[in-house]
Amino acid sequence: MAVVCVGGEWYLSSCDKLLLAVHTKHNRDPFVFDCSTAENKPKGTRTDNKGHSCASEEKGSDKILALAVSLSGKLVALTDDNKRLVLFGTEPSWQCISTRRLVRRCTSLVFTQTEEELLAADKSGDVYSLSVVEPRKAGELKLGHLSMLLAMTLSPNDKYVITADRDEKIRVSYLKSPYNIQSFCLGHREFVSSLLVLPMHPHWLLSGSGDGTMKLWEYESGRRIQSWDLKQLRDTPSTQANEERSAVSKIATSPDGCHVAVQCERVPIVQFFGMDQGVEEHLTPCSRLTLPHSPLDLTFDLQGRLLVLLDSQVTPFQIYMCMQDRWECDSHCLELSRVSEALKPHWKALQTAFGAAESRFQHLYKVNFDNMSSYLEKKQHRLQQQNENWGKKRRAGKGLQIKQARKKAKSEDKGGDEASS
Template sequence: MLHPIQSTVMSRDGSVVFCIIKNMIQVFQWDSTKSEFLAIGQWHDDQDKTSTIQKTVLEEQKRQRAENEAKRRKLDKEEAVPAETDKSSSKLKDAKVPIPGTGAPPVYNHIRNLALSRNENLLFACADSDKALVIFELDYKKENCLVLKKRQPLPKRPNALTSTTDDKHVLVADKFGDVYAVDAHSSEVVNATNGGLEPILGHVSLLTAVAIISDADGKQLLVTADRDEHIRITHYPQTYIVDKWLFGSKQFISTLCVPEWGTNLLFSAGGDTFVSAWNWQTGELIDKLDIGELVEPYLGEAQLAPSKFQDESNSVVEYAVSKLVTFSTLTFVAFFVEQTKALFICKVDPLVGNLTLVQTIEMSLNIVSLSSALSADTLMVTLDHSEAEDGQLVSYVTWDGSEFSVDGKRNISFHNYIIDNLVDNPIANTEADDIYPLYNVGSLRKRAEN
């Protein structure tokens, strides 16, 4: 079976789609004259984790030997006793690559997320194999439009990214709570293990989302959200200056959305039972859209809390908003709850920021990811067809001037083309047991056991 598409990013006009399938990026372009898709690029991460782990082990061995030698010399000096040479300790041994024991969770060598630069000349990806940021130049004149520019390893696994307003730097947030600024145009790779790459700011919790905003004077501010319900706004590049905190969330934040049509607005959501609308300039929580009743018809066993946190009736449910997106000029926000079939679309009053649900579109399968073609007023939803091999891979949703509707023609075209294009691809075709865990947001929830 074809592996479900984990995530997508679309160009502003919707003509180009970048898809993640396992550890591979596939690029497709919509030919409007022929009303069909064309494959224009691909790249797969063939990084061998063994060499990376081996290098880490060797460095740690070297550090430990130096530390032990320093301790031995200190003791010898204090005791004024000549040190005996330990030939066995000075002999350098080959590093042993750790092998997970029985019952250990599987280790996935997959691409985590994608982002386009603001001028759409660069594509950024986070690779799990060596915890790296991968930067591509996009050259649509070449047979393969993805031109690898740089692969920058990071100290910890990258989890979210964005670019500065001038596209000079990529801002990468990791699972350790740190944010790094990586030069987007230089091909030089900085050593990440000896202080060559220093974080520009840090949280005390896993970072889940980052965004760049600009004030009235054009100065940039960095918005960071974490697992501990914090949203922080920091001056950039003077990241030692915290502008403000946005308080009001009760659970982890999984997604941030900054609309182009509302320069003072910011939307956030995650493990709460509501979607938040903020005036980030004043720090005010403008509106909270309660989604409890909206999502209830679409909840199932997947949303039941673990047994140890259940009540006697086994009715405690837990759900989380996975993604929020918006458009360039349309004053709407779309979102979905993880492991459900419903896409919710809200109208926003750009003057006051209030959210009003106007449409609910039910898909045929659970939604995996959501992306927006900002200027084309189009949404792309990827679907989990792992238990329905003949099911849809994606669903396009477009604005027709009065409402959003599913674009059946484009859906069929994309589905048929990608199936035909990847039918013999050994990476895209997989067994059900080898499917990447498609639902990771709910695991961010903290309970008493954490």
């Protein structure tokens, strides 16, 4: 999974097994972390009464599955396919604080606002709380779904933890007592793949789904405010490629809340939304940015510029600025050259993320089985056989009746001849 994000004055990108951090202000050497070099059995792994690890010893591929940055940018966490959770500190220089083992493979990470706690959602539907203050302490189970968790976020005041799963369900729970559920936001027809609470409107939640729609909720009540079909907004010709399902893979907002960018998987278009100050404040589609290649991930930096990681070996990273309601590539900024130079030595690792033909959401879509056609065909065949058998029996019965009638007539004729003689 390819990710681009911002942590303080660092641009961070993860591709395959590598985490790469580039400083935006000073000409410092980039920080590179390779998950394949991390310790195989992290210290502080939770054990049972017999001294066995509670985490499975199944060997993974070392690929980074999730990445999170704290609000201040001083903490960074990642988890890989080997169920390791690695916590970093970025100031005054990068250092690995701890490496812990998770119970199952993680799908989403998020820091609390206080930066004392890290939440990890996994493929089994559970959310664990991991202490940042005690970096060797094992995780504590907070809540669970009956389906795989795909996205997770927190309300700005850390009051609610919002989780979304494969079964189209968005759940709003109290962080301090997650067994208390505040609401559900229901309405998507496929898995929910992305969540975002708008910073300027802390009671609003945006959700993206595999059904190709984005919805706006008042999440405390579970009330849906708006919904958009992003495929219709793209206004592209109806070709076979466009008929393919395209999940919403990322929703991001600028620091001032003026711009919301929406990315759909394998679609080289970014749809922007803005705030419409009408009778009732709401979001409205405002502009589109056509990219030279499909985006792998996107985010906004602290200056409100759009950072895009592209599916291209030639131009894997681009920075866009909003100029009079139009987004244009800032090809001369210093940060772009620094990040591009830092990416060059790692082309081999990046190639595993670029040009991926298969969707990372493909296995999450519902599979519809059309067994009605085969049932009707078998039923028709059975009725036809029954009719044929009934016809045979009917013809056989008629033949027997005729034979019996002839025999009877012959017997009567014989009896009449004996009587006359």
